[in-house]
Amino acid sequence: xxxxxxxxxxxxxxxxxxxxxxxxxxxxxxxxxxxxxxxxxxxxxxxxxxxxxxxxxxxxxxxxxxxxxxxxxxxxxxxxxxxxxxxxxxxxxxxxxxxxxxxxxxxxxxxxxxxxxxxxxxxxxxxxxxxxxxxxxxxxxxxxxxxxxxxxxxx
Amino acid sequence: xxxxxxxxxxxxxxxxxxxxxxxxxxxxxxxxxxxxxxxxxxxxxxxxxxxxxxxxxxxxxxxxxxxxxxxxxxxxxxxxxxxxxxxxxxxxxxxxxxxxxxxxxxxxxxxxxxxxxxxxxxxxxxxxxxxxxxxxxxxxxxxxxxxxxxxxxxxxxxxxxxxxxxxxxxxxxxxxxxxxxxxxxxxxxxxxxxxxxxxxxxxxxxxxxxxxxxxxxxxxxxxxxxxxxxxxxxxxxxxxxxxxxxxxxxxxxxxxxxxxxxxxxxxxxxxxxxxxxxxxxxxxxxxxxxxxxxxxxxxxxxxxxxxxxxxxxxxxxxxxxxxxxxxxxxxxxxxxxxxxxxxxxxxxxxxxxxxxxxxxxxxxxxxxxxxxxxxxxxxxxxxxxxxxxxxxxxxxxxxxxxxxxxxxxxxxxxxxxxxxxxxxxxxxxxxxxxxxxxxxxxxxxxxxxxxxxxxxxxxxxxxxxxxxxxxxxxxxxxxxxxxxxxxxxxxxxxxx
Numbered sequence: 001x002x003x004x005x006x007x008x009x010x011x012x013x014x015x016x017x018x019x020x021x022x023x024x025x026x027x028x029x030x031x032x033x034x035x036x037x038x039x040x041x042x043x044x045x046x047x048x049x050x051x052x053x054x055x056x057x058x059x060x061x062x063x064x065x066x067x068x069x070x071x072x073x074x075x076x077x078x079x080x081x082x083x084x085x086x087x088x089x090x091x092x093x094x095x096x097x098x099x100x101x102x103x104x105x106x107x108x109x110x111x112x113x114x115x116x117x118x119x120x121x122x123x124x125x126x127x128x129x130x131x132x133x134x135x136x137x138x139x140x141x142x143x144x145x146x147x148x149x150x151x152x153x154x155x
Numbered sequence: 156x157x158x159x160x161x162x163x164x165x166x167x168x169x170x171x172x173x174x175x176x177x178x179x180x181x182x183x184x185x186x187x188x189x190x191x192x193x194x195x196x197x198x199x200x201x202x203x204x205x206x207x208x209x210x211x212x213x214x215x216x217x218x219x220x221x222x223x224x225x226x227x228x229x230x231x232x233x234x235x236x237x238x239x240x241x242x243x244x245x246x247x248x249x250x251x252x253x254x255x256x257x258x259x260x261x262x263x264x265x266x267x268x269x270x271x272x273x274x275x276x277x278x279x280x281x282x283x284x285x286x287x288x289x290x291x292x293x294x295x296x297x298x299x300x301x302x303x304x305x306x307x308x309x310x311x312x313x314x315x316x317x318x319x320x321x322x323x324x325x326x327x328x329x330x331x332x333x334x335x336x337x338x339x340x341x342x343x344x345x346x347x348x349x350x351x352x353x354x355x356x357x358x359x360x361x362x363x364x365x366x367x368x369x370x371x372x373x374x375x376x377x378x379x380x381x382x383x384x385x386x387x388x389x390x391x392x393x394x395x396x397x398x399x400x401x402x403x404x405x406x407x408x409x410x411x412x413x414x415x416x417x418x419x420x421x422x423x424x425x426x427x428x429x430x431x432x433x434x435x436x437x438x439x440x441x442x443x444x445x446x447x448x449x450x451x452x453x454x455x456x457x458x459x460x461x462x463x464x465x466x467x468x469x470x471x472x473x474x475x476x477x478x479x480x481x482x483x484x485x486x487x488x489x490x491x492x493x494x495x496x497x498x499x500x501x502x503x504x505x506x507x508x509x510x511x512x513x514x515x516x517x518x519x520x521x522x523x524x525x526x527x528x529x530x531x532x533x534x535x536x537x538x539x540x541x542x543x544x545x546x547x548x549x550x551x552x553x554x555x556x557x558x559x560x561x562x563x564x565x566x567x568x569x570x571x572x573x574x575x576x577x578x579x580x581x582x583x584x585x586x587x588x589x590x591x592x593x594x595x596x597x598x599x600x601x602x603x604x605x606x607x608x609x610x611x612x613x614x615x616x617x618x619x620x621x622x623x624x625x626x627x628x629x630x631x632x633x634x635x636x637x638x639x640x641x642x643x644x645x646x647x648x649x650x651x
Contacts, residue, residue: 018332019212019227046331047230051279052271052317106310126228127212 008042009061010151013053015046016068021128022121025068025138028130029119032142040155049094054102062154063114065096066141068121068134075137078150081114115150117141186580186601199584200439201577201605213563218247218537218554222336225550231611233331234268234323235543235568239550241336242406242539246426247554249531250339256524257340262405263516264326264335265541269404270360270509271319272544273461273502276609277367278312281499308370311363315506318360322513325349340528347523354517357510364510368479368503375500383486385586386495386579386604389414390456391447392463393571395542398422400469402476402508404542410467411447411457416491419447425540428549434566444574445566456574459546460608461501466491473515476508495579498607533558543568545609569610579604 012033016026030045037043044056049065057063065081083100094102096116103111120137130138149155187200209228216224221240226233238261245253253261320330325345327333335341375382393411397403400410408422409431420431434443435452446455457463466487471477483500486492492501516522539550546568553562583604 017227017230044330047233050316051275051313052320054313055317102309102313106313126208 007059008040008155009059010038010041010155011044011056011060011063012038012041012066012151013044013046013049013056013063014066015048017047019127021123021125022130022134023068023124024130025119025121025134026066028138029066029117029142029145032138033145038149038151038155041151049096049099051094051099051102053094053099054106057099057103057111057114058107060112062151063112064151065114065116067096067116067118069118070121072118072120074120074133075140076117076119076144078115078117081116083111117145186605188584188601199577199581201573201580209565209567210563213552214560216560217558218244218552218560219338219558221550221552221560222338223332223334226332229567229611232268232272232543232545232568234264234327234333235541235548236550237327237333238265238336238405239539239541239543239548240552241338242541243537243550243552244338244539245340245537246539247534247537247552248338249534250529251531252529253340254524254526254529255521256344257527257529258406259516259519259521260326260341260345261336263513263522264323265405266509266512266516267319267322267326269319269544270364270506270513271316271323272609273506273509274312274315274319274367276544277371277499277503277506278308278315280609281606311367315360315363318356322353325353337528339530342527344524344527345522350517350522353513357514357517361507361510361514364503364507365475368500368507371500371503372482375496382496383494385600386583386607387493388495388575388578388582389493390458390575390578391419391450392466392491393447393457393459393547394464394467395425395540395547396422396468397472402464402468402471402480402505404464404505404509406541409540409547412467412491413450414491414493416466416489419449425549426538428538428540429551432566434570440573442570442573443566445571446574456578457571458575459568459571460498460544461505462492462495462498463546464542465501465504471504471508473508473511475511476504479504479507495604495607498609502609545569545611546571567611569608572608572610576605576608576610579607 012030014026014030016023018024018027027045030043033041033043046053069077081097081100083104084095084097085101096114100111100114119134119141121134122131123134189199212228213221213225221244222237225236225240228236241261323333324330326341327335328343335343391411391413393409395403395407396410397407409425409428410421410423411419411431413419423431431448432445433448433452433455434445436443444452444456446452447457448455465480465483468480471480483492483497483504486494486497535554537550537552537554541548547566548568549564549566551562551564552560555561580601583600587600
């Protein structure tokens with residue numbers, strides 16, 4: 001598929017369902033960032049990751065995935081990703097590492113440096129509001145991205 | 156009729172094996188197999204734990220929000236819910252007929268989503284089942300050969316998926332949470348630039364769709380007896396068809412045929428679906444069990460989705476898909492094709508049809524029309540039905556005088572296949588597990604049967620750490636004697 005728009009060197013790709021309680025953390029981060037968009041950063045959001053997101057990584061110098069997580073430390077964790085064809089490759093919802101693997105497969109080169117920001121979540125009920133604890137974690141994570149953006153060297 | 160394996164005698168005396176959650180299907184589900192002392196399977200059930208709260212989520216919202224709101228029910232097929240809700244709200248606003256531009260743009264969106272959904276399933280979700288096998292070295296070697304002959308397969312899957320997503324983005328305005336369809340029509344037509352943008356890649360996608368059908372046929376024929384017999388159940392089938400009996404995904408009447416192809420009902424107005432369908436509940440499952448009223452609860456369950464649609468229609472309106480349908484139908488020798496694995500084949504015939512239909516629509520100037528919306532007298536009830544990628548999807552709403560939803564009823568595609576998936580599991584359990592020592596490879600065959608239906612277990616929640624596979628073995632005394640955990644990375648650990 002041809003790309004129609006100019007590609008920024010940095011991509012922040014958030015994901016989650018805004019109507020599933022704390023699963024909204026990813027899209028809530030998107031909403032916060034979109035209010036005051038960082039320079040040279042493209043913002044994308046989706047319900048969950050899938051194979052086609054590998055095409056969004058083209059021509060990037062830095063990629064940050066943002067997700068809710070139940071096993072990470074509070075308030076959030078940042079980890080470097082490497083491509084890995086894990087089992088999520090064959091599910092409806094993929095891991096970011098597996099998206100990087102798809103990138104390798106279809107473009108036959110190393111993916112751009114990529115990190116995962118996981119914000120600690122607690123509850124995922126359909127139609128439920130985000131929990132206050134998750135909201136606090138979101139605020140801390142947003143402060144971090146504003147004050148110490150991990151993409152600073154690339155934007 | 157329902158299987159004898161649905162409920163075992165004296166279940167408390169049996170070993171319990173739990174596969175939870177299923178891998179390579181959406182959401183959270185688990186399969187429980189109760190094994191007797193001689194290792195024969197005494198009970199098999201598919202539990203889907205996430206189908207709760209949909210109606211409550213919708214009630215109390217204004218009807219005009221529905222097409223956008225319901226997309227959040229499912230992260231896998233938001234467009235299906237978007238369009239079904241839009242059709243229901245068409246009825247509420249009294250829009251008995253859409254403008255040509257509105258209907259064609261909705262159809263384009265629907266074909267785009269079906270193409271990308273089916274491409275994802277074939278190229279990435281079921282390919283390990285179809286292309287790598289799971290218990291047979293010969294099959295494995297053969298399939299590795301297929302992959303070596305076609306290293307571009309995975310790339311085609313990504314690009315077809317991307318193309319379908321681009322159609323959704325262009326027609327709905329956004330990649331997710333789009334607002335393309337609104338009560339009575341759509342909110343924008345397409346520009347010449349947008350049409351040209353989509354036209355550039357349709358020929359390539361059509362070619363890929365053709366080669367995908369040929370590939371699945373090759374795989375299917377290589378072990379025809381196996382694929383025809385694996386998890387086979389003989390069932391009634393229900394789908395939407397056009398007025399002339401042709402294949403239809405967006406709007407038409409409902410047709411149901413029994414396992415021999417005899418008519419149960421035909422061309423019924425879907426707004427009257429409650430006169431023809433009922434739902435039963437079982438105390439061990441959160442998900443309902445729909446059945447055809449005329450046949451009753453025991454005999455009336457049915458299958459939906461690609462297998463039902465391709466079997467039920469009289470013809471495809473597009474030539475390439477029609478040629479493929481005729482070859483597919485020859486498998487049944489005059490009867491419906493009942494092979495569960497034939498879902499994969501039927502799915503790719505539909506993919507080809509979608510590509511052809513998209514190509515046709517992109518030449519239609521109505522896409523760029525300016526008449527977008529109609530309306531009439533406000534109604535208090537609205538029903539919208541479409542053929543979603545996984546099968547027939549029903550949305551039914553009632554509103555109060557303020558336009559607030561007072562009642563919502565949904566039958567989602569996977570629910571229509573609930574009994575059928577359970578029966579397929581029982582067939583596999585009888586075919587492959589009974590009396591044998593359980594292993595991961597054998598248990599995977601249960602999942603293969605379920606994956607053929609491409610079920611969406613309706614969990615758009617996906618947070619890291621939520622989706623491991625857990626396999627527990629509990630003895631007759633309730634004691635956990637073994638447990639395997641399969642991480643999201645694919646790593647398997649014995650944790651007892």
